[in-house]
Amino acid sequence: MSNESGQESGSYVEADGFDRDMNYIDDRIVREPSGDREWPVEPGRYRLAAARACPWANRAIIVRQLLGLEDVISMGLAGPTHDADSWTFDLDPGGKDPVLGIERLQEAYFARFPDYPRGITVPAMVDVPTGQVVTNDFDQITRDLSSEWTAHHRADAPDLWPDDVRDEMEEVMERVFREVNNGVYRCGFAGNQGAYEKAYDELFAALDWLEERLTDRRYLMGSAITEADVRLFTTLARFDPVYHGHFKCNRNKLTEMPALWGYARDLFQTPGFGDTTDFDQIKAHYYVVHTDVNPTGIVPKGPDLSGWTTAHGREGLGA
Structure with missing residues:
Protein backbone atom coordinates (compact mmCIF):
# COMPACT_ATOMS: atom_id res chain seq x y z
CA MET A 1 0.00 0.00 0.00
CA HIS A 153 -23.17 13.63 26.62
CA ARG A 154 -23.49 17.15 27.93
CA ALA A 155 -27.05 18.19 28.78
CA ASP A 156 -27.55 20.35 25.69
CA ALA A 157 -25.72 18.10 23.22
CA PRO A 158 -27.24 18.06 19.73
CA ASP A 159 -28.92 14.98 18.30
CA LEU A 160 -26.61 14.30 15.38
CA TRP A 161 -28.66 11.31 14.17
CA PRO A 162 -32.34 12.39 14.41
CA ASP A 163 -34.74 9.52 13.78
CA ASP A 164 -37.12 11.49 11.58
CA VAL A 165 -34.51 12.15 8.86
CA ARG A 166 -32.12 9.26 9.36
CA ASP A 167 -32.95 7.32 6.19
CA GLU A 168 -32.61 10.37 3.97
CA MET A 169 -29.51 11.41 5.88
CA GLU A 170 -27.83 8.08 5.14
CA GLU A 171 -28.52 8.61 1.43
CA VAL A 172 -27.14 12.15 1.54
CA MET A 173 -24.02 11.06 3.41
CA GLU A 174 -23.42 8.19 0.99
CA ARG A 175 -23.37 10.52 -2.00
CA VAL A 176 -21.28 13.10 -0.14
CA PHE A 177 -18.76 10.40 0.77
CA ARG A 178 -18.58 8.86 -2.69
CA GLU A 179 -18.49 12.00 -4.81
CA VAL A 180 -17.20 14.75 -2.49
CA ASN A 181 -15.22 13.43 0.52
CA ASN A 182 -13.64 10.69 -1.55
CA GLY A 183 -14.20 12.45 -4.86
CA VAL A 184 -11.49 15.02 -4.27
CA TYR A 185 -9.00 12.19 -3.69
CA ARG A 186 -10.17 10.45 -6.86
CA CYS A 187 -9.34 13.67 -8.72
CA GLY A 188 -6.01 14.21 -7.03
CA PHE A 189 -4.71 10.67 -7.40
CA ALA A 190 -6.24 9.72 -10.76
CA GLY A 191 -3.87 7.59 -12.78
CA ASN A 192 -4.97 8.83 -16.18
CA GLN A 193 -6.91 11.64 -17.83
CA GLY A 194 -10.13 9.65 -18.16
CA ALA A 195 -10.24 8.65 -14.49
CA TYR A 196 -9.53 12.25 -13.49
CA GLU A 197 -12.23 13.75 -15.68
CA LYS A 198 -14.82 11.23 -14.50
CA ALA A 199 -14.07 12.01 -10.85
CA TYR A 200 -13.98 15.76 -11.59
CA ASP A 201 -17.39 15.71 -13.29
CA GLU A 202 -18.96 13.68 -10.46
CA LEU A 203 -17.43 15.97 -7.82
CA PHE A 204 -18.79 19.15 -9.32
CA ALA A 205 -22.16 17.60 -10.12
CA ALA A 206 -22.42 16.75 -6.42
CA LEU A 207 -21.31 20.22 -5.36
CA ASP A 208 -23.95 21.73 -7.65
CA TRP A 209 -26.55 19.46 -6.05
CA LEU A 210 -25.41 20.57 -2.59
CA GLU A 211 -25.44 24.22 -3.64
CA GLU A 212 -29.07 23.87 -4.69
CA ARG A 213 -30.01 21.89 -1.57
CA LEU A 214 -28.48 24.49 0.74
CA THR A 215 -30.00 27.50 -0.97
CA ASP A 216 -33.20 27.33 1.07
CA ARG A 217 -32.18 25.28 4.12
CA ARG A 218 -29.61 26.17 6.73
CA TYR A 219 -28.13 22.70 7.14
CA LEU A 220 -28.13 19.55 5.02
CA MET A 221 -31.10 18.00 6.84
CA GLY A 222 -32.99 21.19 7.66
CA SER A 223 -32.78 23.54 10.62
CA ALA A 224 -30.41 21.58 12.88
CA ILE A 225 -26.83 20.36 12.61
CA THR A 226 -26.43 16.63 12.07
CA GLU A 227 -23.52 14.29 11.42
CA ALA A 228 -24.10 14.87 7.71
CA ASP A 229 -22.92 18.45 8.18
CA VAL A 230 -19.84 17.34 10.08
CA ARG A 231 -18.89 15.00 7.26
CA LEU A 232 -19.31 17.60 4.53
CA PHE A 233 -17.64 20.40 6.47
CA THR A 234 -14.22 18.76 6.75
CA THR A 235 -13.97 18.55 2.95
CA LEU A 236 -15.26 22.08 2.39
CA ALA A 237 -12.73 23.48 4.87
CA ARG A 238 -9.90 21.95 2.82
CA PHE A 239 -11.30 22.78 -0.59
CA ASP A 240 -9.74 26.15 -1.39
CA PRO A 241 -6.51 25.71 0.65
CA VAL A 242 -5.74 22.27 -0.81
CA TYR A 243 -8.13 20.47 -3.15
CA HIS A 244 -8.68 23.30 -5.65
CA GLY A 245 -5.01 23.41 -6.63
CA HIS A 246 -3.25 20.38 -5.16
CA PHE A 247 -5.93 17.92 -6.33
CA LYS A 248 -6.86 19.81 -9.53
CA CYS A 249 -10.46 20.39 -8.39
CA ASN A 250 -10.41 23.75 -10.12
CA ARG A 251 -13.70 24.40 -11.89
CA ASN A 252 -14.34 26.99 -9.21
CA LYS A 253 -13.46 27.74 -5.61
CA LEU A 254 -15.73 27.20 -2.63
CA THR A 255 -15.87 30.98 -2.23
CA GLU A 256 -17.53 31.16 -5.66
CA MET A 257 -20.52 29.03 -4.63
CA PRO A 258 -22.75 31.36 -2.57
CA ALA A 259 -24.85 28.82 -0.67
CA LEU A 260 -22.02 26.40 0.07
CA TRP A 261 -19.65 29.20 1.06
CA GLY A 262 -22.22 30.74 3.41
CA TYR A 263 -23.02 27.30 4.84
CA ALA A 264 -19.35 26.51 5.40
CA ARG A 265 -18.81 29.84 7.19
CA ASP A 266 -21.92 29.25 9.29
CA LEU A 267 -20.49 25.93 10.51
CA PHE A 268 -16.97 27.31 10.90
CA GLN A 269 -18.30 29.96 13.27
CA THR A 270 -20.12 27.30 15.34
CA PRO A 271 -18.14 26.02 18.37
CA GLY A 272 -16.63 22.64 17.54
CA PHE A 273 -15.98 23.38 13.88
CA GLY A 274 -13.72 26.36 13.30
CA ASP A 275 -11.90 25.95 16.60
CA THR A 276 -10.88 22.41 15.60
CA THR A 277 -9.73 23.45 12.11
CA ASP A 278 -6.04 24.33 11.61
CA PHE A 279 -5.38 25.56 8.08
CA ASP A 280 -1.60 25.64 8.54
CA GLN A 281 -1.56 21.97 9.55
CA ILE A 282 -3.92 21.09 6.72
CA LYS A 283 -1.70 22.67 4.09
CA ALA A 284 1.48 21.24 5.60
CA HIS A 285 0.03 17.74 5.55
CA TYR A 286 -1.08 17.59 1.94
CA TYR A 287 1.71 19.56 0.33
CA VAL A 288 4.54 17.91 2.29
CA VAL A 289 3.33 14.30 2.60
CA HIS A 290 2.00 13.85 -0.96
CA THR A 291 5.38 13.85 -2.68
CA ASP A 292 4.01 12.18 -5.81
CA VAL A 293 1.70 15.15 -6.35
CA ASN A 294 4.00 17.88 -4.99
CA PRO A 295 7.61 16.60 -5.22
CA THR A 296 9.15 19.94 -4.17
CA GLY A 297 7.32 19.96 -0.85
CA ILE A 298 6.66 23.67 -1.22
CA VAL A 299 3.63 24.79 0.82
CA PRO A 300 1.69 27.67 -0.79
CA LYS A 301 1.26 30.90 1.17
CA GLY A 302 -2.32 31.40 0.05
CA PRO A 303 -5.20 31.54 -0.19
CA ASP A 304 -6.50 34.41 1.93
CA LEU A 305 -8.56 32.71 4.65
CA SER A 306 -9.86 35.79 6.43
CA GLY A 307 -13.29 35.37 4.83
CA TRP A 308 -14.13 32.42 7.08
CA THR A 309 -15.03 34.78 9.92
CA THR A 310 -17.19 37.15 7.88
CA ALA A 311 -20.99 37.27 8.30
CA HIS A 312 -22.76 34.39 6.58
CA GLY A 313 -26.34 35.68 6.71
CA ARG A 314 -27.92 32.22 6.98
CA GLU A 315 -29.68 32.67 10.33
CA GLY A 316 -33.02 33.23 8.63
CA LEU A 317 -32.97 29.80 6.99
CA GLY A 318 -33.54 27.95 10.27
CA ALA A 319 -32.96 27.94 13.99
Whole structure:
Protein backbone atom coordinates (compact mmCIF):
# COMPACT_ATOMS: atom_id res chain seq x y z
CA MET A 1 0.00 0.00 0.00
CA SER A 2 1.48 3.32 -1.01
CA ASN A 3 1.51 6.04 1.62
CA GLU A 4 1.74 8.79 -0.97
CA SER A 5 -2.04 8.91 -1.31
CA GLY A 6 -2.59 9.76 2.31
CA GLN A 7 -1.80 7.72 5.42
CA GLU A 8 -4.80 9.29 7.12
CA SER A 9 -7.23 7.59 4.81
CA GLY A 10 -5.94 4.06 4.47
CA SER A 11 -5.87 4.71 0.75
CA TYR A 12 -3.76 3.87 -2.23
CA VAL A 13 -3.33 4.56 -5.93
CA GLU A 14 -3.82 1.98 -8.66
CA ALA A 15 -2.54 2.23 -12.22
CA ASP A 16 -5.77 3.68 -13.59
CA GLY A 17 -7.02 5.67 -10.62
CA PHE A 18 -7.60 5.94 -6.91
CA ASP A 19 -9.09 3.37 -4.60
CA ARG A 20 -9.65 3.54 -0.86
CA ASP A 21 -8.89 0.62 1.40
CA MET A 22 -12.03 0.44 3.55
CA ASN A 23 -10.88 -2.53 5.62
CA TYR A 24 -10.60 -1.14 9.12
CA ILE A 25 -10.40 -2.67 12.60
CA ASP A 26 -14.12 -3.12 13.16
CA ASP A 27 -14.20 -3.46 16.96
CA ARG A 28 -16.70 -1.19 18.68
CA ILE A 29 -17.03 0.51 22.06
CA VAL A 30 -20.62 -0.04 23.21
CA ARG A 31 -22.83 0.23 26.29
CA GLU A 32 -23.54 -3.48 26.50
CA PRO A 33 -20.73 -5.57 25.00
CA SER A 34 -21.81 -8.98 23.78
CA GLY A 35 -18.83 -10.32 21.88
CA ASP A 36 -15.05 -10.50 21.71
CA ARG A 37 -14.87 -7.48 19.37
CA GLU A 38 -16.96 -5.19 21.58
CA TRP A 39 -15.45 -3.07 24.32
CA PRO A 40 -17.34 -1.43 27.22
CA VAL A 41 -18.12 2.28 27.39
CA GLU A 42 -15.98 3.47 30.28
CA PRO A 43 -15.13 7.13 30.97
CA GLY A 44 -11.39 7.77 31.07
CA ARG A 45 -10.43 4.44 29.57
CA TYR A 46 -9.97 5.40 25.93
CA ARG A 47 -7.89 7.96 24.08
CA LEU A 48 -8.84 9.33 20.68
CA ALA A 49 -5.71 9.50 18.54
CA ALA A 50 -6.32 12.07 15.86
CA ALA A 51 -4.74 14.78 13.71
CA ARG A 52 -6.19 18.17 12.87
CA ALA A 53 -4.77 17.87 9.36
CA CYS A 54 -6.80 14.80 8.46
CA PRO A 55 -10.43 15.26 7.32
CA TRP A 56 -11.50 11.82 8.56
CA ALA A 57 -9.98 12.42 12.00
CA ASN A 58 -11.33 15.98 12.08
CA ARG A 59 -14.85 14.47 12.02
CA ALA A 60 -14.20 12.63 15.28
CA ILE A 61 -12.62 15.71 16.86
CA ILE A 62 -15.70 17.78 16.01
CA VAL A 63 -18.24 15.19 17.18
CA ARG A 64 -16.37 14.64 20.46
CA GLN A 65 -16.59 18.37 21.17
CA LEU A 66 -20.18 18.83 19.99
CA LEU A 67 -21.31 16.07 22.34
CA GLY A 68 -19.27 17.34 25.30
CA LEU A 69 -17.12 14.23 25.64
CA GLU A 70 -13.82 16.04 26.22
CA ASP A 71 -13.60 14.99 29.87
CA VAL A 72 -14.75 11.45 29.12
CA ILE A 73 -12.52 10.52 26.18
CA SER A 74 -9.06 12.07 26.17
CA MET A 75 -7.42 13.06 22.90
CA GLY A 76 -3.88 12.85 21.56
CA LEU A 77 -2.99 14.89 18.48
CA ALA A 78 -0.38 13.80 15.97
CA GLY A 79 1.49 16.35 13.90
CA PRO A 80 0.46 17.16 10.32
CA THR A 81 3.31 15.37 8.55
CA HIS A 82 4.37 11.76 8.80
CA ASP A 83 6.59 9.24 7.09
CA ALA A 84 5.59 6.09 5.24
CA ASP A 85 5.12 4.14 8.46
CA SER A 86 3.12 6.16 10.94
CA TRP A 87 1.64 9.37 12.27
CA THR A 88 3.89 10.74 15.02
CA PHE A 89 3.24 12.71 18.21
CA ASP A 90 5.84 15.32 17.36
CA LEU A 91 3.66 18.18 18.68
CA ASP A 92 4.10 16.94 22.26
CA PRO A 93 7.12 17.65 24.49
CA GLY A 94 9.79 15.08 23.81
CA GLY A 95 7.83 13.84 20.80
CA LYS A 96 5.75 11.45 22.95
CA ASP A 97 2.03 11.32 23.64
CA PRO A 98 1.82 12.25 27.33
CA VAL A 99 -0.82 9.62 28.15
CA LEU A 100 0.14 6.69 25.93
CA GLY A 101 3.88 7.32 26.22
CA ILE A 102 4.49 6.51 22.56
CA GLU A 103 6.20 8.44 19.78
CA ARG A 104 4.40 6.78 16.89
CA LEU A 105 0.77 5.73 16.60
CA GLN A 106 2.09 2.57 14.98
CA GLU A 107 3.14 1.40 18.45
CA ALA A 108 -0.50 1.16 19.58
CA TYR A 109 -1.40 -0.83 16.47
CA PHE A 110 1.53 -3.22 16.90
CA ALA A 111 0.76 -3.62 20.62
CA ARG A 112 -2.39 -5.43 19.55
CA PHE A 113 -1.49 -6.70 16.08
CA PRO A 114 2.30 -7.22 15.83
CA ASP A 115 2.04 -7.90 12.11
CA TYR A 116 -0.63 -5.29 11.29
CA PRO A 117 -0.50 -5.13 7.48
CA ARG A 118 -2.42 -1.96 6.64
CA GLY A 119 -1.92 1.76 6.95
CA ILE A 120 -1.60 3.34 10.40
CA THR A 121 -4.60 5.64 10.20
CA VAL A 122 -6.33 8.31 12.24
CA PRO A 123 -8.74 8.55 13.91
CA ALA A 124 -8.09 5.61 16.19
CA MET A 125 -9.46 4.76 19.60
CA VAL A 126 -6.77 3.40 21.92
CA ASP A 127 -7.29 1.46 25.16
CA VAL A 128 -5.13 3.39 27.63
CA PRO A 129 -4.52 0.59 30.20
CA THR A 130 -3.10 -1.78 27.55
CA GLY A 131 -1.87 0.76 25.02
CA GLN A 132 -3.62 -1.22 22.29
CA VAL A 133 -5.61 0.16 19.39
CA VAL A 134 -9.31 -0.68 19.67
CA THR A 135 -10.65 0.55 16.33
CA ASN A 136 -9.76 2.85 13.46
CA ASP A 137 -13.13 2.56 11.70
CA PHE A 138 -13.69 6.30 11.19
CA ASP A 139 -17.29 5.89 10.06
CA GLN A 140 -18.34 3.79 13.05
CA ILE A 141 -16.36 5.77 15.63
CA THR A 142 -18.51 8.88 15.25
CA ARG A 143 -21.73 6.88 15.02
CA ASP A 144 -20.90 5.23 18.33
CA LEU A 145 -19.90 8.48 20.01
CA SER A 146 -23.45 9.61 19.30
CA SER A 147 -25.34 6.41 20.11
CA GLU A 148 -23.31 4.50 22.71
CA TRP A 149 -21.93 7.32 24.88
CA THR A 150 -25.26 9.10 25.45
CA ALA A 151 -25.04 8.77 29.24
CA HIS A 152 -21.98 11.02 29.12
CA HIS A 153 -23.17 13.63 26.62
CA ARG A 154 -23.49 17.15 27.93
CA ALA A 155 -27.05 18.19 28.78
CA ASP A 156 -27.55 20.35 25.69
CA ALA A 157 -25.72 18.10 23.22
CA PRO A 158 -27.24 18.06 19.73
CA ASP A 159 -28.92 14.98 18.30
CA LEU A 160 -26.61 14.30 15.38
CA TRP A 161 -28.66 11.31 14.17
CA PRO A 162 -32.34 12.39 14.41
CA ASP A 163 -34.74 9.52 13.78
CA ASP A 164 -37.12 11.49 11.58
CA VAL A 165 -34.51 12.15 8.86
CA ARG A 166 -32.12 9.26 9.36
CA ASP A 167 -32.95 7.32 6.19
CA GLU A 168 -32.61 10.37 3.97
CA MET A 169 -29.51 11.41 5.88
CA GLU A 170 -27.83 8.08 5.14
CA GLU A 171 -28.52 8.61 1.43
CA VAL A 172 -27.14 12.15 1.54
CA MET A 173 -24.02 11.06 3.41
CA GLU A 174 -23.42 8.19 0.99
CA ARG A 175 -23.37 10.52 -2.00
CA VAL A 176 -21.28 13.10 -0.14
CA PHE A 177 -18.76 10.40 0.77
CA ARG A 178 -18.58 8.86 -2.69
CA GLU A 179 -18.49 12.00 -4.81
CA VAL A 180 -17.20 14.75 -2.49
CA ASN A 181 -15.22 13.43 0.52
CA ASN A 182 -13.64 10.69 -1.55
CA GLY A 183 -14.20 12.45 -4.86
CA VAL A 184 -11.49 15.02 -4.27
CA TYR A 185 -9.00 12.19 -3.69
CA ARG A 186 -10.17 10.45 -6.86
CA CYS A 187 -9.34 13.67 -8.72
CA GLY A 188 -6.01 14.21 -7.03
CA PHE A 189 -4.71 10.67 -7.40
CA ALA A 190 -6.24 9.72 -10.76
CA GLY A 191 -3.87 7.59 -12.78
CA ASN A 192 -4.97 8.83 -16.18
CA GLN A 193 -6.91 11.64 -17.83
CA GLY A 194 -10.13 9.65 -18.16
CA ALA A 195 -10.24 8.65 -14.49
CA TYR A 196 -9.53 12.25 -13.49
CA GLU A 197 -12.23 13.75 -15.68
CA LYS A 198 -14.82 11.23 -14.50
CA ALA A 199 -14.07 12.01 -10.85
CA TYR A 200 -13.98 15.76 -11.59
CA ASP A 201 -17.39 15.71 -13.29
CA GLU A 202 -18.96 13.68 -10.46
CA LEU A 203 -17.43 15.97 -7.82
CA PHE A 204 -18.79 19.15 -9.32
CA ALA A 205 -22.16 17.60 -10.12
CA ALA A 206 -22.42 16.75 -6.42
CA LEU A 207 -21.31 20.22 -5.36
CA ASP A 208 -23.95 21.73 -7.65
CA TRP A 209 -26.55 19.46 -6.05
CA LEU A 210 -25.41 20.57 -2.59
CA GLU A 211 -25.44 24.22 -3.64
CA GLU A 212 -29.07 23.87 -4.69
CA ARG A 213 -30.01 21.89 -1.57
CA LEU A 214 -28.48 24.49 0.74
CA THR A 215 -30.00 27.50 -0.97
CA ASP A 216 -33.20 27.33 1.07
CA ARG A 217 -32.18 25.28 4.12
CA ARG A 218 -29.61 26.17 6.73
CA TYR A 219 -28.13 22.70 7.14
CA LEU A 220 -28.13 19.55 5.02
CA MET A 221 -31.10 18.00 6.84
CA GLY A 222 -32.99 21.19 7.66
CA SER A 223 -32.78 23.54 10.62
CA ALA A 224 -30.41 21.58 12.88
CA ILE A 225 -26.83 20.36 12.61
CA THR A 226 -26.43 16.63 12.07
CA GLU A 227 -23.52 14.29 11.42
CA ALA A 228 -24.10 14.87 7.71
CA ASP A 229 -22.92 18.45 8.18
CA VAL A 230 -19.84 17.34 10.08
CA ARG A 231 -18.89 15.00 7.26
CA LEU A 232 -19.31 17.60 4.53
CA PHE A 233 -17.64 20.40 6.47
CA THR A 234 -14.22 18.76 6.75
CA THR A 235 -13.97 18.55 2.95
CA LEU A 236 -15.26 22.08 2.39
CA ALA A 237 -12.73 23.48 4.87
CA ARG A 238 -9.90 21.95 2.82
CA PHE A 239 -11.30 22.78 -0.59
CA ASP A 240 -9.74 26.15 -1.39
CA PRO A 241 -6.51 25.71 0.65
CA VAL A 242 -5.74 22.27 -0.81
CA TYR A 243 -8.13 20.47 -3.15
CA HIS A 244 -8.68 23.30 -5.65
CA GLY A 245 -5.01 23.41 -6.63
CA HIS A 246 -3.25 20.38 -5.16
CA PHE A 247 -5.93 17.92 -6.33
CA LYS A 248 -6.86 19.81 -9.53
CA CYS A 249 -10.46 20.39 -8.39
CA ASN A 250 -10.41 23.75 -10.12
CA ARG A 251 -13.70 24.40 -11.89
CA ASN A 252 -14.34 26.99 -9.21
CA LYS A 253 -13.46 27.74 -5.61
CA LEU A 254 -15.73 27.20 -2.63
CA THR A 255 -15.87 30.98 -2.23
CA GLU A 256 -17.53 31.16 -5.66
CA MET A 257 -20.52 29.03 -4.63
CA PRO A 258 -22.75 31.36 -2.57
CA ALA A 259 -24.85 28.82 -0.67
CA LEU A 260 -22.02 26.40 0.07
CA TRP A 261 -19.65 29.20 1.06
CA GLY A 262 -22.22 30.74 3.41
CA TYR A 263 -23.02 27.30 4.84
CA ALA A 264 -19.35 26.51 5.40
CA ARG A 265 -18.81 29.84 7.19
CA ASP A 266 -21.92 29.25 9.29
CA LEU A 267 -20.49 25.93 10.51
CA PHE A 268 -16.97 27.31 10.90
CA GLN A 269 -18.30 29.96 13.27
CA THR A 270 -20.12 27.30 15.34
CA PRO A 271 -18.14 26.02 18.37
CA GLY A 272 -16.63 22.64 17.54
CA PHE A 273 -15.98 23.38 13.88
CA GLY A 274 -13.72 26.36 13.30
CA ASP A 275 -11.90 25.95 16.60
CA THR A 276 -10.88 22.41 15.60
CA THR A 277 -9.73 23.45 12.11
CA ASP A 278 -6.04 24.33 11.61
CA PHE A 279 -5.38 25.56 8.08
CA ASP A 280 -1.60 25.64 8.54
CA GLN A 281 -1.56 21.97 9.55
CA ILE A 282 -3.92 21.09 6.72
CA LYS A 283 -1.70 22.67 4.09
CA ALA A 284 1.48 21.24 5.60
CA HIS A 285 0.03 17.74 5.55
CA TYR A 286 -1.08 17.59 1.94
CA TYR A 287 1.71 19.56 0.33
CA VAL A 288 4.54 17.91 2.29
CA VAL A 289 3.33 14.30 2.60
CA HIS A 290 2.00 13.85 -0.96
CA THR A 291 5.38 13.85 -2.68
CA ASP A 292 4.01 12.18 -5.81
CA VAL A 293 1.70 15.15 -6.35
CA ASN A 294 4.00 17.88 -4.99
CA PRO A 295 7.61 16.60 -5.22
CA THR A 296 9.15 19.94 -4.17
CA GLY A 297 7.32 19.96 -0.85
CA ILE A 298 6.66 23.67 -1.22
CA VAL A 299 3.63 24.79 0.82
CA PRO A 300 1.69 27.67 -0.79
CA LYS A 301 1.26 30.90 1.17
CA GLY A 302 -2.32 31.40 0.05
CA PRO A 303 -5.20 31.54 -0.19
CA ASP A 304 -6.50 34.41 1.93
CA LEU A 305 -8.56 32.71 4.65
CA SER A 306 -9.86 35.79 6.43
CA GLY A 307 -13.29 35.37 4.83
CA TRP A 308 -14.13 32.42 7.08
CA THR A 309 -15.03 34.78 9.92
CA THR A 310 -17.19 37.15 7.88
CA ALA A 311 -20.99 37.27 8.30
CA HIS A 312 -22.76 34.39 6.58
CA GLY A 313 -26.34 35.68 6.71
CA ARG A 314 -27.92 32.22 6.98
CA GLU A 315 -29.68 32.67 10.33
CA GLY A 316 -33.02 33.23 8.63
CA LEU A 317 -32.97 29.80 6.99
CA GLY A 318 -33.54 27.95 10.27
CA ALA A 319 -32.96 27.94 13.99
